[in-house]
Amino acid sequence: MIHFNNVTIVGVGLIGGSLAKVLKTKNLTDRITGAGRSRETLDLALKLGVIDRMGEGLSHAVVDADLVVLASPVGTFEAAAREIGLLMKKGAILTDVGSVKGALVKRIESLLPAGVHYVPGHPIAGKEKHGVAEASEQLFRGAKCILTPTTKTDPQALETVKALWSAAGANVVLMDADAHDHIFAAVSHLPHAAAFAMVNTVAEFSSGPENYISFSGAGFRDFTRIAASSPEMWRDVCLLNGNNIIEMIEQYQLALNSIKKAIERQDADKLDALFHAASGLRRGLG
Amino acid sequence: MIHFNNVTIVGVGLIGGSLAKVLKTKNLTDRITGAGRSRETLDLALKLGVIDRMGEGLSHAVVDADLVVLASPVGTFEAAAREIGLLMKKGAILTDVGSVKGALVKRIESLLPAGVHYVPGHPIAGKEKHGVAEASEQLFRGAKCILTPTTKTDPQALETVKALWSAAGANVVLMDADAHDHIFAAVSHLPHAAAFAMVNTVAEFSSGPENYISFSGAGFRDFTRIAASSPEMWRDVCLLNGNNIIEMIEQYQLALNSIKKAIERQDADKLDALFHAASGLRRGLG
Numbered sequence: 119m120i121h122f123n124n125v126t127i128v129g130v131g132l133i134g135g136s137l138a139k140v141l142k143t144k145n146l147t148d149r150i151t152g153a154g155r156s157r158e159t160l161d162l163a164l165k166l167g168v169i170d171r172m173g174e175g176l177s178h179a180v181v182d183a184d185l186v187v188l189a190s191p192v193g194t195f196e197a198a199a200r201e202i203g204l205l206m207k208k209g210a211i212l213t214d215v216g217s218v219k220g221a222l223v224k225r226i227e228s229l230l231p232a233g234v235h236y237v238p239g240h241p242i243a244g245k246e247k248h249g250v251a252e253a254s255e256q257l258f259r260g261a262k263c264i265l266t267p268t269t270k271t272d273p274q275a276l277e278t279v280k281a282l283w284s285a286a287g288a289n290v291v292l293m294d295a296d297a298h299d300h301i302f303a304a305v306s307h308l309p310h311a312a313a314f315a316m317v318n319t320v321a322e323f324s325s326g327p328e329n330y331i332s333f334s335g336a337g338f339r340d341f342t343r344i345a346a347s348s349p350e351m352w353r354d355v356c357l358l359n360g361n362n363i364i365e366m367i368e369q370y371q372l373a374l375n376s377i378k379k380a381i382e383r384q385d386a387d388k389l390d391a392l393f394h395a396a397s398g399l400r401r402g403l404g
Numbered sequence: 405m406i407h408f409n410n411v412t413i414v415g416v417g418l419i420g421g422s423l424a425k426v427l428k429t430k431n432l433t434d435r436i437t438g439a440g441r442s443r444e445t446l447d448l449a450l451k452l453g454v455i456d457r458m459g460e461g462l463s464h465a466v467v468d469a470d471l472v473v474l475a476s477p478v479g480t481f482e483a484a485a486r487e488i489g490l491l492m493k494k495g496a497i498l499t500d501v502g503s504v505k506g507a508l509v510k511r512i513e514s515l516l517p518a519g520v521h522y523v524p525g526h527p528i529a530g531k532e533k534h535g536v537a538e539a540s541e542q543l544f545r546g547a548k549c550i551l552t553p554t555t556k557t558d559p560q561a562l563e564t565v566k567a568l569w570s571a572a573g574a575n576v577v578l579m580d581a582d583a584h585d586h587i588f589a590a591v592s593h594l595p596h597a598a599a600f601a602m603v604n605t606v607a608e609f610s611s612g613p614e615n616y617i618s619f620s621g622a623g624f625r626d627f628t629r630i631a632a633s634s635p636e637m638w639r640d641v642c643l644l645n646g647n648n649i650i651e652m653i654e655q656y657q658l659a660l661n662s663i664k665k666a667i668e669r670q671d672a673d674k675l676d677a678l679f680h681a682a683s684g685l686r687r688g689l690g
Contacts, residue, residue: 242621262619297614304606305620309627315659316598317682320590322655324685328583333548334591334689335528337630341595344623345686349679356675360667367664369608371657373601378653381646389642393635396603399610400631403620 120281122147126173126183128198129154129190130163132244133215135253137187138168140286143255153179154190163250177205185282188214192222193354199226199236208233211275213282215241217302217351218358219266219295227270235275238295240264240302241288248348259287266295303362308370310352311363313345406567408433412459412469414484415440415476416449418530419501421539423473424454426572429541439465440476449536463491471568474500478508479640485512494519497561499568501527503588503637504644505552505581513556521561524581526550526588527574534634545573552581589648594656596638597649599631 125141127134130152141147152160152169153176160172173179180186180202188195195214206212212234216222223238230236241263245252263283267276280290293301320338323330331338356363380388411427413420416438427433438446438455439462446458459465466472466488474481481500492498498520502508509524516522529547531538549569553562566576579587606624609616617624642649666674 242619245622261621264619301609301614301616301619304609304616305624308605309602309624311663312598312602312660313627313686314679314682315656315663316595317686318662318678319594319652319656319659321681321685323587323590328587330587330590331685331689333528333550333587335547336531337633338591338595339689340626340629341599342682342686342689343626345682347623347683349676349683352679353672353675356663356667357670357672360670364664364667366605367660370601370605371660373605374598374653374657376604377597377601377642378650381642381650384643384646386639386643389639390635392604393600393638395607396600396628396631397633397635399607399617400599400603400628403617403625403628 120146120278120285122185124149124151124183125185125187126151126153126179127169127187127189128176128179129188129194130159130169130250131189132248132250132252132257133241134187134189135163135168135250136243136255136257137189137215137286138163139253139255140258142168144285146282146285147185151179151183159250166250168250168253176201181205182207184210186210186212188212188216191348191351191354192216192218192358193350195222196225196229199229203230203234206234209235211235211237211278213237213239213279215239217306217355218299219264220299220359222358223266223268223295227268235272237271237275237279238266239279239283240266240298241283241286243288255286258283261288262291263288264291264293264298266293266298268295299359300362303359303366307352307355307359307363308366310344310347311356311367312370313342314352317342317345406432406564406571408471410435410437410469411471411473412437412439412465413455413473413475414462414465415474415480416445416455416536417475418534418536418538418543419527420473420475421449421454421536422529422541422543423475423501423572424449425539425541426544428454430571432568432571433471437465437469445536452536454536454539462487466492468493470496472496472498474498474502477634477637477640478502478504478644479636481508482511482515485515489516489520492520495521497521497523497564499523499525499565501525503592503641504585505550506585506645508644509552509554509581513554521558523557523561523565524552525565525569526552526584527569527572529574542573544569547574548577549574550577550579550584552579552584554581585645585648589645589652593638593641593645593649594652596630596633597642597653598656599628600638603628603631
């Protein structure tokens with residue numbers, strides 16, 4: 119059974135807060151320190167009992183930690199690693215929950231001194247409502263958690279982080295960091311970009327005499343739910359996983375072109391084929 | 405209070421079946437006849453008590469009806485109007501629940517003899533599960549129902565259909581048929597085409613060694629839920645509202661291009677602006 123003396127969570131939002139609740143519920147740590155940019159968030163986390171204390175600045179918060187979890191927006195990871203790497207205890211583990219791995223993993227690795235063990239992670243969990251008030255120790259139950267160890271990853275630290283996510287109820291999957299970024303560009307980053315683009319498209323028609331968006335139904339709301347996600351987080355993801363996301367946007371535009379051309383040709387059979395394939399696959403997802 | 409002797413529902417699926425349940429629950433008719441292509445569906449509707457009898461063929465089903473509701477896929481409406489128009493009683497009302505109005509309304513109007521009153525309608529209700537087993541008299545409660553009368557529409561028949569949808573709990577909105585098709589191309593038809601295209605995009609990456617779609621999370625499932633909708637229905641909608649849908653797909657591709665270009669330029673401010681605008685608007689929808 120794993121046990122930590124001091125865990126520091128950087129960014130106590132939905133994901134960081136939920137992991138803190140797992141650590142507490144399962145008695146996996148003596149103490150949890152919260153850190154992050156927003157004093158308001160940390161006050162709330164303290165009040166809710168999600169963390170035990172808040173760090174006075176990032177550096178101070180990590181000095182006695184045997185586990186540090188980066189759960190702030192992924193765009194802040196590199197600077198955070200640069201700030202805390204040299205301050206962390208020998209033998210301590212740094213992990214993260216970011217949606218981008220790939221080149222970022224190599225950069226973070228290069229910033230850490232020997233003896234600080236980095237284990238890159240990405241739990242596939244979340245909901246459109248964010249913030250620590252939404253945190254739950256149930257959030258990761260049954261979800262996949264991807265870990266992307268490199269050739270440099272310490273095997274013992276990897277086992278510890280695997281055990282942590284297993285305790286959260288997640289199914290741990292090991293994967294290459296670049297493969298991760300290509301897969302999640304397709305199944306997560308593209309849909310978010312597409313949802314933002316969809317709302318912006320309809321918005322252009324919503325300032326005239328007819329407010330188009332007021333006629334939207336449940337389908338539009340489902341389709342665009344993820345466009346209510348944190349703009350900062352998705353900006354960072356787009357910047358850090360740009361090449362893969364551009365590839366996926368282009369593939370998606372080709373798929374839209376297939377439908378457009380079939381409509382132009384009034385090709386009922388082609389539309390049937392395109393829609394049946396998608397419908398069948400989607401129904402299989404539940 | 406409106407009351408019918410005989411109502412015939414052509415296509416007893418989710419929408420037709422739900423309207424039948426409203427008619428029964430509110431005691432708005434003496435008898436409901438079901439008609440449609442699928443004997444199996446009609447048997448089930450009869451067994452569930454949604455209809456009182458099934459018509460032996462479309463023509464036979466409408467001869468004594470004072471209200472006929474077309475609730476089959478919108479691509480069948482023109483042929484149905486051609487088949488039943490001359491058989492309907494003088495003074496009877498023909499209405500429909502189709503997602504496309506515009507030119508189709510004019511074609512249907514031209515096929516009906518004087519004395520048969522056509523009132524085009526479109527309730528904005530539905531869910532991804534279709535079929536009469538999902539029908540509910542609550543389906544239209546609080547939903548908008550668009551009616552698109554023309555200069556030829558009989559005012560009395562319009563009042564009757566308005567009263568019917570009000571009894572179902574819907575908020576009736578009158579609108580020009582062409583305006584309807586432009587609005588719904590944006591808020592409904594485009595999102596469906598985009599969801600089908602999204603599933604097809606990810607499907608292309610799901611036949612290799614890594615099954616990409618198996619890594620999709622709640623966001624992808626929400627985004628693509630409407631891709632589980634009836635392919636036949638959306639094929640018909642795309643064929644009948646083609647020009648508007650093509651316009652919207654092109655607008656959508658421009659919005660995707662804006663994101664793609666901002667990523668290419670690594671323009672954080674532009675991504676921030678694009679995502680904030682969408683996120684703010686989407687949050688307002690609930």
